[in-house]
Amino acid sequence: MANPVKAFEPAFLGKLELPNRIIKAATFEGMTPNGIPSERLLNFHQGIVDGGIGMTTLSYCTTEADGRIMESMMHLHDGIESELTNMISTLKQSGARVSGQVTHCGGFTKNKNLQRLKKPMGPSKQFSPIGASVGYFFVGEMSHEDIDYLVQTYRDAARYMKRVGFDAAEIHFGHGYGLSQFISPKTNKRKDEYGGSHANRMRLPLRVLAAMRDELGPDFPIIGKISMDDGVKGGVDWEEGIRVAKTLDKNGIDALVTSAGTSSYNVMLMFRGDPIVKGMIALETNPVMKFGLRVFGPLLFKKYDYRELFLLERAKAVKDAVNCPVIYIGGCSTRESIDRVFDAGFDFVQIGRPLIKDANFVNNAQTNKEYDSGCTHCNFCVPLIEHPEGIRCVLNDKREATS
Numbered sequence: 001m002a003n004p005v006k007a008f009e010p011a012f013l014g015k016l017e018l019p020n021r022i023i024k025a026a027t028f029e030g031m032t033p034n035g036i037p038s039e040r041l042l043n044f045h046q047g048i049v050d051g052g053i054g055m056t057t058l059s060y061c062t063t064e065a066d067g068r069i070m071e072s073m074m075h076l077h078d079g080i081e082s083e084l085t086n087m088i089s090t091l092k093q094s095g096a097r098v099s100g101q102v103t104h105c106g107g108f109t110k111n112k113n114l115q116r117l118k119k120p121m122g123p124s125k126q127f128s129p130i131g132a133s134v135g136y137f138f139v140g141e142m143s144h145e146d147i148d149y150l151v152q153t154y155r156d157a158a159r160y161m162k163r164v165g166f167d168a169a170e171i172h173f174g175h176g177y178g179l180s181q182f183i184s185p186k187t188n189k190r191k192d193e194y195g196g197s198h199a200n201r202m203r204l205p206l207r208v209l210a211a212m213r214d215e216l217g218p219d220f221p222i223i224g225k226i227s228m229d230d231g232v233k234g235g236v237d238w239e240e241g242i243r244v245a246k247t248l249d250k251n252g253i254d255a256l257v258t259s260a261g262t263s264s265y266n267v268m269l270m271f272r273g274d275p276i277v278k279g280m281i282a283l284e285t286n287p288v289m290k291f292g293l294r295v296f297g298p299l300l301f302k303k304y305d306y307r308e309l310f311l312l313e314r315a316k317a318v319k320d321a322v323n324c325p326v327i328y329i330g331g332c333s334t335r336e337s338i339d340r341v342f343d344a345g346f347d348f349v350q351i352g353r354p355l356i357k358d359a360n361f362v363n364n365a366q367t368n369k370e371y372d373s374g375c376t377h378c379n380f381c382v383p384l385i386e387h388p389e390g391i392r393c394v395l396n397d398k399r400e401a402t403s
């Protein structure tokens with residue numbers, strides 16, 4: 001029996017009241033040229049706020065300059081404080097809430113202008129497929145001092161996030177980035193107290209959570225985004241994903257976002273639908289790289305057919321295992337799917353691509369039981385994170401992907 005009203009009613013996330021239970025997922029928009037939040041980024045989120053979202057999420061806010069995958073990403077620092085404060089206060093004017101996804105790429109970077117570090121650093125020394133493209137062939141192993149420093153950057157970021165007006169913080173524990181590299185046995189080969197057992201691999205993520213909680217206090221919601229499964233042999237599998245969720249729950253996370261896959265090893269598990277390599281080929285201007293992508297691209301990306309709510313059963317297993325609220329994510333692009341998410345007992349839902357397709361998603365879904373966002377999961381918007389103007393839905397704006 002559908003529960004059509006719950007999604008659209010005000011709800012509490014911890015102590016924070018949201019106008020409804022629908023949250024914009026973190027989708028790095030590529031609208032922070034030189035790391036500075038642009039008017040384009042504000043307009044993008046304003047459209048979604050005007051479209052009725054309960055809370056929007058400013059994505060991929062890194063805790064330090066060297067936490068960025070690309071230089072065009074935003075790192076939380078004094079130099080952008082006024083832009084960020086203005087943006088957040090503008091977005092909040094109509095009652096929507098604003099969350100920030102706080103993250104660090106660890107060894108997963110192709111940023112040629114590292115500032116503090118000499119080369120990318122992660123839990124263990126290993127080959128870096130993404131870094132190799134810019135000459136960083138290997139990721140170095142973080143020392144205990146490096147780990148302490150990283151925790152301190154998250155602590156500083158927490159203080160900063162409160163100061164600039166964020167309503168919530170979403171720590172990125174998934175998708176193969178910094179903290180996920182420690183959680184995953186595929187990338188964490190350490191022999192010290194930060195590697196090996198589940199407890200050891202969770203030690204750094206839990207230190208980060210504790211430091212942020214210490215700064216933010218008990219009433220400021222901290223959300224954790226996890227990969228329930230890395231989708232790669234030797235990585236986090238579905239069972240380990242449930243253990244990760246339980247450990248974060250026990251240690252005071254306010255809500256969990258249950259994603260899957262990693263940008264490094266199996267990105268399509270996160271998206272399903274058309275392989276993102278199609279868009280990468282269209283976007284690539286270098287003919288040699290274009291040819292390489294045509295030949296090798298299809299081998300690099302696994303194919304998963306799209307289906308609505310493609311993570312529902314797996315996320316339900318997490319929901320049943322934890323006490324904290326669970327925010328469903330993954331392929332919720334129709335009103336019928338929204339109803340199914342809440343019928344299944346989830347507390348909130350996050351929406352990514354359907355909001356890129358239709359900023360008015362929430363209002364439209366609320367007023368039309370037959371609503372379909374029209375997102376075809378072609379995934380062309382994904383590689384556009386590297387386009388100078390950032391992402392767009394290619395169905396709404398039919399320019400060539402490269403223009």
Ligand SMILES: Cc1cc2nc3c(=O)[nH]c(=O)nc-3n(C[C@H](O)[C@H](O)[C@H](O)COP(=O)(O)O)c2cc1C
Pocket residue numbers: 025026027028029059060101172175225259270271329330331332350351352353354381382385391
């Ligand atoms: C253009 C784009 C950029 C994304 N960037 C991020 C990101 O910065 N952080 C993150 O956690 N997930 C990111 N994602 C993944 C989404 O948050 C989400 O997990 C995924 O799109 C599946 O949800 P959906 O079916 O509602 O789109 C991105 C997705 C897209 C389409």
Ligand code: SF4
Pocket residue numbers: 353354356357374375376377378379380381382392393394395396
């Ligand atoms: S480009 Fe548009 S239709 Fe294609 S996945 Fe992105 S939002 Fe959906």
